[in-house]
Amino acid sequence: xxxxxxxxxxxxxxxxxxxxxxxxxxxxxxxxxxxxxxxxxxxxxxxxxxxxxxxxxxxxxxxxxxxxxxxxxxxxxxxxxxxxxxxxxxxxxxxxxxxxxxxxxxxxxxxxxxxxxxxxxxxxxxxxxxxxxxxxxxxxxxxxxxxxxxxxxxxxxxxxxxxxxxxxxxxxxxxxxxxxxxxxxxxxxxxxxxxxxxxxxxxxxxxxxxxxxxxxxxxxxxxxxxxxxxxxxxxxxxxxxxxxxxxxxxxxxxxxxxxxxxxxxxxxxxxxxxxxxxxxxxxxxxxxxxxxxxxxxxxxxxxxxxxxxxxxxxxxxxxxxxxxxxxxxxxxxxxxxxxxxxxxxxxxxxxxxxxxxxxxxxxxxxxxxxxxxxxxxxxxxxxxxxxxxxxxxxxxxxxxxxxxxxxxxxxxxxxxxxxxxxxxxxxxxxxxxxxxxxxxxxxxxxxxxxxxxxxxxxxxxxxxxxxxxxxxxxxxxxxxxxxxxxxxxxxxxxxxxxxxxxxxxxxxxxxxxxxxxxxxxxxxxxxxxxxxxxxxxxxxxxxxxxxxxxxxxxxxxxxxxxxxxxxxxxxxxxxxxxxxxxxxxxxxxxxxxxxxx
Amino acid sequence: xxxxxxxxxxxxxxxxxxxxxxxxxxxxxxxxxxxxxxxxxxxxxxxxxxxxxxxxxxxxxxxxxxxxxxxxxxxxxxxxxxxxxxxxxxxxxxxxxxxxxxxxxxxxxxxxxxxxxxxxxxxxxxxxxxxxxxxxxxxxxxxxxxxxxxxxxxxxxxxxxxxxxxxxxxxxxxxxxxxxxxxxxxxxxxxxxxxxxxxxxxxxxxxxxxxxxxxxxxxxxxxxxxxxxxxxxxxxxxxxxxxxxxxxxxxxxxxxxxxxxxxxxxxxxxxxxxxxxxxxxxxxxxxxxxxxxxxxxxxxxxxxxxxxxxxxxxxxxxx
Numbered sequence: 001x002x003x004x005x006x007x008x009x010x011x012x013x014x015x016x017x018x019x020x021x022x023x024x025x026x027x028x029x030x031x032x033x034x035x036x037x038x039x040x041x042x043x044x045x046x047x048x049x050x051x052x053x054x055x056x057x058x059x060x061x062x063x064x065x066x067x068x069x070x071x072x073x074x075x076x077x078x079x080x081x082x083x084x085x086x087x088x089x090x091x092x093x094x095x096x097x098x099x100x101x102x103x104x105x106x107x108x109x110x111x112x113x114x115x116x117x118x119x120x121x122x123x124x125x126x127x128x129x130x131x132x133x134x135x136x137x138x139x140x141x142x143x144x145x146x147x148x149x150x151x152x153x154x155x156x157x158x159x160x161x162x163x164x165x166x167x168x169x170x171x172x173x174x175x176x177x178x179x180x181x182x183x184x185x186x187x188x189x190x191x192x193x194x195x196x197x198x199x200x201x202x203x204x205x206x207x208x209x210x211x212x213x214x215x216x217x218x219x220x221x222x223x224x225x226x227x228x229x230x231x232x233x234x235x236x237x238x239x240x241x242x243x244x245x246x247x248x249x250x251x252x253x254x255x256x257x258x259x260x261x262x263x264x265x266x267x268x269x270x271x272x273x274x275x276x277x278x279x280x281x282x283x284x285x286x287x288x289x290x291x292x293x294x295x296x297x298x299x300x301x302x303x304x305x306x307x308x309x310x311x312x313x314x315x316x317x318x319x320x321x322x323x324x325x326x327x328x329x330x331x332x333x334x335x336x337x338x339x340x341x342x343x344x345x346x347x348x349x350x351x352x353x354x355x356x357x358x359x360x361x362x363x364x365x366x367x368x369x370x371x372x373x374x375x376x377x378x379x380x381x382x383x384x385x386x387x388x389x390x391x392x393x394x395x396x397x398x399x400x401x402x403x404x405x406x407x408x409x410x411x412x413x414x415x416x417x418x419x420x421x422x423x424x425x426x427x428x429x430x431x432x433x434x435x436x437x438x439x440x441x442x443x444x445x446x447x448x449x450x451x452x453x454x455x456x457x458x459x460x461x462x463x464x465x466x467x468x469x470x471x472x473x474x475x476x477x478x479x480x481x482x483x484x485x486x487x488x489x490x491x492x493x494x495x496x497x498x499x500x501x502x503x504x505x506x507x508x509x510x511x512x513x514x515x516x517x518x519x520x521x522x523x524x525x526x527x528x529x530x531x532x533x534x535x536x537x538x539x540x541x542x543x544x545x546x547x548x549x550x551x552x553x554x555x556x557x558x559x560x561x562x563x564x565x566x567x568x569x570x571x572x573x574x575x576x577x578x579x580x581x582x583x584x585x586x587x588x589x590x591x592x593x594x595x596x597x
Numbered sequence: 598x599x600x601x602x603x604x605x606x607x608x609x610x611x612x613x614x615x616x617x618x619x620x621x622x623x624x625x626x627x628x629x630x631x632x633x634x635x636x637x638x639x640x641x642x643x644x645x646x647x648x649x650x651x652x653x654x655x656x657x658x659x660x661x662x663x664x665x666x667x668x669x670x671x672x673x674x675x676x677x678x679x680x681x682x683x684x685x686x687x688x689x690x691x692x693x694x695x696x697x698x699x700x701x702x703x704x705x706x707x708x709x710x711x712x713x714x715x716x717x718x719x720x721x722x723x724x725x726x727x728x729x730x731x732x733x734x735x736x737x738x739x740x741x742x743x744x745x746x747x748x749x750x751x752x753x754x755x756x757x758x759x760x761x762x763x764x765x766x767x768x769x770x771x772x773x774x775x776x777x778x779x780x781x782x783x784x785x786x787x788x789x790x791x792x793x794x795x796x797x798x799x800x801x802x803x804x805x806x807x808x809x810x811x812x813x814x815x816x817x818x819x820x821x822x823x824x825x826x827x828x829x830x831x832x833x834x835x836x837x838x839x840x841x842x843x844x845x846x847x848x849x850x851x852x853x854x855x856x857x858x859x860x861x862x863x864x865x866x867x868x869x870x871x872x873x874x875x876x877x878x879x880x881x882x883x884x885x886x887x888x889x890x891x892x893x894x895x896x897x898x899x900x901x902x903x904x905x906x907x908x909x910x911x912x913x914x915x916x
Contacts (some may be wrong), residue, residue, distance in 0.1 A: 070681075070874050159652070161637055229653070259684060260693075260870060288864070302757060513643070516637075
């Protein structure tokens with residue numbers, strides 16, 4: 001799902017090994033070719049990718065950006081989706097950020113790597129000097145501004161969507177409401193210390209790449225944060241190379257951002273390149289909101305100074321791949337799709353029936369429905385390419401179990417597991433009518449139909465319901481009491497470079513919620529839960545990758561869900577644009593590195 | 598007449614309240630209707646959802662929420678604030694209204710002129726080649742979806758992606774005050790696309806209505822009295838046009854509430870797109886505001902049509 005944040009994680013060395021080769025099938029390549037955390041062999045068909053882009057460019061010019069979709073929220077304390085991140089990461093500087101082809105954090109407002117104490121309960125970050133807020137604030141950024149930025153995330157008027165997930169280990173955070181948090185200490189202007197109540201230093205340190213950590217000047221923002229909801233977004237100031245155009249009072253709304261119409265990024269006059277790693281080639285970025293993707297795609301492919309920043313429609317991707325090859329970028333690691341099956345109640349509480357469905361399913365058909373190898377890889381497990389733990393979990397081939405070996409489906413193996421489930425005929429004869437709920441939009445509709453056919457072949461009677469995608473999550477698949485048996489196409493992507501963000505919320509029994517539940521299959525295996533709880537506290541990228549890869553294998557052994565697609569993300573640019581995509585942001589164009597030829 | 602207008606206006610207000618109530622209920626029972634959950638990200642903790650509900654006032658009983666909303670709308674003309682941007686709905690609508698007005702009124706002029714013109718010619722030259730060609734084309738235009746027609750126009754005439762690059766393409770709309778010429782040229786294709794279907798309908802209706810009228814006894818009498826054919830036709834048109842006025846009023850009223858498809862294809866930031874975006878993001882205040890506006894336009898258009906009837910047809914008198 002495009003809107004789900006994807007911030008993948010691997011080291012630079014691992015990315016060097018992430019061979020985005022032009023040859024060979026993505027499913028038949030050697031899944032163990034690279035050894036670094038998160039590495040894998042992903043074919044992008046010879047098209048440009050974020051990891052191979054040249055980062056040099058020509059200064060100057062105005063880039064036109066065409067987006068069909070409106071931003072969700074451009075407040076750095078609220079922004080959570082890839083489209084918003086493109087603007088937020090050009091205008092704001094969190095403590096850590098990523099370079100385009102890398103998922104390794106680079107100190108941004110911070111001056112060096114975070115220092116994690118031996119007991120994993122204290123994280124110390126030192127800040128650079130000489131970073132200034134844009135007009136009308138103009139003054140230098142201090143650690144208190146970073147503290148306020150994080151604290152306001154707990155303010156109900158701001159309501160940051162991930163504060164509770166990643167920052168609640170900070171002492172005093174669970175009861176925070178926007179005021180000072182006891183566990184955030186600022187001993188001097190350029191140092192900030194996070195005191196934690198649990199040994200989750202690594203997770204908190206990893207989460208410092210999120211835009212919530214971008215400095216916000218309290219004396220300026222506080223009055224806006226008192227409004228319900230906060231309207232700081234309409235008056236926001238920047239620390240990055242660009243700022244949303246504003247008037248002398250700092251008002252952005254109606255000046256640099258007109259909801260539903262446009263956003264205009266101009267250079268931040270107070271940005272000091274000496275403190276930043278970004279080149280910021282462009283003088284201005286004009287974002288036009290609205291229109292239709294079919295037209296936008298043509299306007300970009302045939303246009304100049306222009307890019308599209310969303311997933312183009314399939315016909316445009318095909319057109320670009322055939323006739324505008326140099327204007328297409330394919331990025332791996334853009335999330336994953338899988339089939340959620342109810343582990344708790346109904347027929348699929350029987351592990352052998354889950355394995356039977358896995359074996360019977362033609363996962364290649366599901367991928368073809370999404371556009372084939374250009375935009376997908378057949379998934380064999382849950383940690384997807386570019387995430388640490390991908391290789392350790394089996395790489396492209398995944399865990400070698402018989403029900404996972406034939407992506408095109410294997411009826412004989414499926415029958416074997418049905419018999420093991422207690423149905424000697426090799427067909428399900430339990431009589432229960434399965435509730436299957438899918439999304440009505442393409443290609444999720446096709447996913448649902450393919451899965452439904454597979455179920456029927458196994459002998460199940462099904463009741464297939466297709467609804468709008470958000471309804472599928474909010475009313476059915478995300479509500480355990482609805483007891484949906486199969487959700488044929490659910491999507492997930494990581495929040496930042498860590499496999500925990502891929503597996504924990506989606507498969508840990510402790511995260512099963514009555515509403516908006518993301519553990520769609522209600523997987524609740526005590527052994528796996530315990531392993532996840534233990535892995536949450538592991539320190540070090542390599543060690544965490546290993547720990548979570550083992551959990552990934554256990555989930556495959558349990559057939560907790562059926563992964564079928566690792567997403568790749570295509571983006572298109574005009575013929576005179578040197579677009580540079582961010583692998584950590586689904587390959588979306590990075591305004592700080594993109595330039596005009 | 599004055600009493601009639603006042604009565605209609607009062608009914609209009611009552612109708613707006615009903616529209617308000619229906620939208621409110623519909624929005625609340627729609628499955629995606631909790632904006633607090635949508636706002637809370639992909640892993641919303643119950644505590645966070647409750648906090649957002651409190652901030653947005655969604656934790657109050659539904660009747661209280663509805664009553665407060667009605668008070669604000671009818672006493673202060675306050676349509677609330679966007680959940681997404683916190684901008685007042687009134688200002689959002691005010692920003693978008695000029696584009697929708699430009700689009701609708703321009704297209705209305707076009708379809709009236711083209712539709713009535715073709716209809717009159719066809720009625721007066723029934724079964725001629727011109728009549729057959731006009732009616733054939735009108736059938737095609739009625740059948741052609743606006744969205745598809747818009748794409749065809751862009752692929753043929755747009756200056757960026759068209760085969761004949763003669764007209765500004767999608768996303769070229771600017772306000773009339775910032776550049777009148779650009780405003781005009783950017784709306785040529787949208788006007789044609791929006792007007793084409795209606796023009797075709799009007800042409801067929803006008804042809805049928807005028808054909809029938811021209812066979813009436815009083816038309817024969819007029820001719821027998823020696824009136825010039827032009828005057829006869831004028832009398833005929835005035836009588837034949839009445840059925841179309843109702844249609845015109847309703848259609849303009851509906852379009853002023855937003856021409857979603859044409860606004861989308863040509864990326865015109867009007868009321869239709871605003872409503873569409875609001876529905877997609879469960880932005881209730883904006884949806885409610887735009888629906889209310891659309892209802893108001895339809896009601897006003899109806900009243901105007903009724904008054905126009907009285908002017909055009911002296912037989913019609915209201916009590």
